[in-house]
Amino acid sequence: MSELVDFNEGCAKSPVDGLNPMEPESSLERPSGQDIVPLEASTVIPTVPMELWQRVFTLATRDVGEEAYHKTLFSFRNVSRFWNNAALGECHLWCRLPRIILSNSLSDEDYAAIKQRLILCLERGGSLPISFTFDYQRREEPISLSFDNQYYRHRKEEDLREAFKALEILTGVSDRWEDVNFLIPDDLLVALAPVRGRLASLSRMSYQRRLSLIPCPWGRKTGVSCFVDAPKLKEVTIDTLTVCFPDRDDGASVMFDLPWKQLEVVNAIVCQEDSYMAIINNSGRWLRSLKYQSIQVTTFSSTMINIQSLSTLCLWSEGPPRLLCAHLQCLTLPALEDLDIGGLFETNYDLYPSILLLLRHSNCSLRKLAVDRTSDVSEQLESFVEILALSPRLTHLDIGHLDAFVWSRLELSPSNQLVPELQMITLRGRLAGDLTRNLLPDPFPFMNMVHTRTDGGRPHSHQQDGTVPLIRRLREVRLVGDDRRSRSDQARLYEASERWLRDGRFDIDLSKMIAKWEPSLREDFYPLRQHSTRFQNVHLRLGMNQVMLELEGLDVRDRDTRMLIRLGVIHFLHAISQRPEGCIPGDDIYNFRTRALQLCQKWKLYLLQDFRSSPYRWSYLEDGLFRLQYIDPSSARSEDEDWVDILGCNNQEALGISRGVGPWFW
Incomplete structure (x- = not known):
């Protein structure tokens, strides 16, 4: 029997990427049996108890990410037969399944191999809780192969049946689910119905919608309630907005019924639904993080809402901004530290006064603040500065355009120690087509602010005037633009910053050559x-x-x-x-x-x-x-x-x- 059969445990020899047989056999570069035996005979591996090696493997792979986990495990198994047997006999090593990748381009033999290996992996894990990602990757087909083509419609139905069979293997062990991630079309959601009431171990669930396999009526709504009875579910991520091939979007939506009162983390990117108020009104005292994005939030609560443990609130909507502002003023969030508010607003709205009222109601101090670029800071400067004054521990600031006067207010000095712990600034330019504001900051006030928060980079042991020593922590500024006008503005900013730094090396001729090459590159x-x-x-x-x-x-x-x-x-x-x-x-x-x-x-x-x-x-x-x-000259950074x-x-x-x-x- 060859060493390939030993590793494959009787499965077909097709190599697998995830549980998807796509990689050529030669790329695996497996050592031959003649290489393995001398290695095993010449080491002390067999003299160490197998149980100890199993504990070593478990610790060595504990913090390895999903993409590298099974590659690392294979590397251990590939050293010797003794290590291979040790890994196969340790159930905890098989609780993280390889990524299960299906697509409409797989053959019947591929599906059979995937299901066979999935069953084998489940058996190796015994009865322990499992985590997995089930990913149906729909390969894009030529536009000419329309949905009306009977052959391709029949093929889609066959693919759907095969995907159902693979899901049935997993739903059969739903009592072992602990951390699950589904990237599937809504055609397959019905296959999850049998798991309701059988999710005793589930603590984390993630769902991302793929475009439907079989054409459906425009605007179809699908309800999912199979997770509502999961007693240990704490973290949920739902994405029904990001679909493959958005140019063929079918307008469908997926509505989840979840045990809101027990959830601690909710991440939702949704379309054509108003689940935000369901989350807010039904949230329990455990909710720590809420990140919600929707293109159609039509209602916001105008009643006072108090969520004691919520530390992170990210709310992004295309809904009416006046309703959003009113809603922020009704929130009381004593534990709030991370606030991100934005949307696609047609005109400037006064978000900063509403945020200020939220902070006053909550008596909290922010560490991270992100506000939509359409909310002009210069027109709400008083509220903006007061927000910063209430947040002395602020480390990250993500805002829209700032004029020269605002940059001067952010300069750090013994007499002005506004947000002294600021580490990162993200400055977002105007929206495309908005010619009323410059994309990039006025170079000299901007660079002066950067210098006051970076130069030296270390606290001084004493100051002659007796004031508190400054701790300059700013390490990074990011400039985000939307249109190509930003590139000429950027060159102007670079040139001015070089002059400010008295470097004098700005190469105007090279800048012109780059301007000619760049569009082609x-x-x-x-x-x-x-x-x-x-x-x-x-x-x-x-x-x-x-x-x-x-x-x-x-x-x-x-x-x-x-x-x-x-x-x-x-x-x-x-x-x-x-x-x-x-x-x-x-x-x-x-x-x-x-x-x-x-x-x-x-x-x-x-x-x-x-x-x-x-x-x-x-x-x-x-x-x-x-x-x-800003890189401190004393820091030991590598060439890499x-x-x-x-x-x-x-x-x-x-x-x-x-x-x-x-x-x-x-």
């Missing part, structure tokens, strides 16, 4: 689905090649390469190098991905040197999102950390960690 290398004809556009591909040639001819040795970072050139080059094959027009001829990667590596030394030359470091995160960081900031991506992308291998191995 942003748009031509990222064709949208509706622009697929660009792949046949010879003139476009020649232009893209010309941009790449000009970049390759750029001599950065005597340039300030920070300009390439700040205006997104490095970010786009890195993103181009990471794109899948066949996604960039002309890449098969001009090797754009390889050349972009080579440019990043060629310039890396100069980029790092210039990036580290100042403690004030600008970086480009994505279109319309820029960041200014700075390179991540330069590329404008997360650690996993920047360090090249492979994401091609799935989290589950058999």
Whole structure:
């Protein structure tokens, strides 16, 4: 018997990504049996009791995330047969199921393999509580294959039946559910009905709606009550608004009936429903966090509501803002620390006076405050400043445009210690089409405020005038914009900030060259689905090649390469190098991905040197999102950390960690 059968426990040899057989066999790179046996014979592994190894495995995987959990477990099993048997015999290691991924592109053999492995994994966990994610990923089909096509309708019905069978396996052990996550179309919700009254262990539930498999009448409403009797349910996340292929939205909605009085955490992103008042009116004394977003909240309570334990309130709505303001004034939340209020309001509304009344009623102090960008701070300055005065422990501030006078009020000094612990500011520009306000702040007052909250970065041991020493904690400012006008404003801000810092290295010529390259890097290398004809556009591909040639001819040795970072050139080059094959027009001829990667590596030394030359470091995160960081010169930052900031991506992308291998191995 081969070692593959040992690991697969008699299942088919198709490798699995989650519980989805999609990865090629060769990519798993399993060691041969000849490699395993000498390793086992030459180590002390068998001399340690199996029970001890099982405890070690349990502790080693306790804090590992979902994506890496089963990959880590497989790595342990792959060391030796002794470790493999130890892992298979420890039920606690099999309480976290691999991600169950189904789709309308799977064959009957795939479905059979997934169900077989699901049953095997449930058996390995014994009778212990389990957590899992059930994900039905509907693959988009050509528009020409309409719902009226009888063949494809029959295939959808077959897929639906297979998905029902997989769900039946899970509902058969619903008494073991502890933490469950469903990403499914509402066609499959009926399969959950049998679990009502059989959820003795369920503590956390998450649901995200997928678009219906079978066409349904516009605006269909589906009720879900199977979780209402779960005695231990504490945390719920519901997303009925975010669906795949929103251009084919069917207007349907899903309504959940839940045990509101016992819930501690509620996260809801909903559409065409008014469940907010049901949550507020029925919430119990345990509710700690409520995050609610809806495009149609038509009613808000005007009666006084007191929720003693609520520390986080995030309320986002397209409903009438005057009703929202009145509702905020009726709330009493003594434990409130995190407040996020916003929506798509057509005009400016006075949210800050309503928030101020809420804080006064509640006698609370905020740590995080986020207010919609349409609420102009400069027109409500008195209320805004008083809110900050009532929140001396505020660390995060997320607001709309501020004028020069407001920035001066935020300067930190011995005589003005407003929110001294502020660590992060997010400044959101005007909405698209609103030309009445600048997107980015007035550079000199803005940089002066940043300097007063960062310079030195450490408390002084004493001050000659005897005042309390300042603790400057600001570490990051994010600037969020919506339209392309932000990019010219951004260059102006960079130039002014360089002059303010007396650096004198702002390279106006390079700025002009970047302005010519940037549209192509942003748009031509990222064709949208509706622009697929660009792949046949010879003139476009020649232009893209010309941009790449000009970049390759750029001599950065005597340039300030920070300009390439700040205006997104490095970010786009890195993103181009990471794109899948066949996604960039002309890449098969001009090797754009390889050349972009080579440019990043060629310039890396100069980029790092210039990036580290100042403690004030600008970086480009994505279109319309820029960041200014203050890095204390005494901090010990690694080259990898700075390179991540330069590329404008997360650690996993920047360090090249492979994401091609799935989290589950058999």
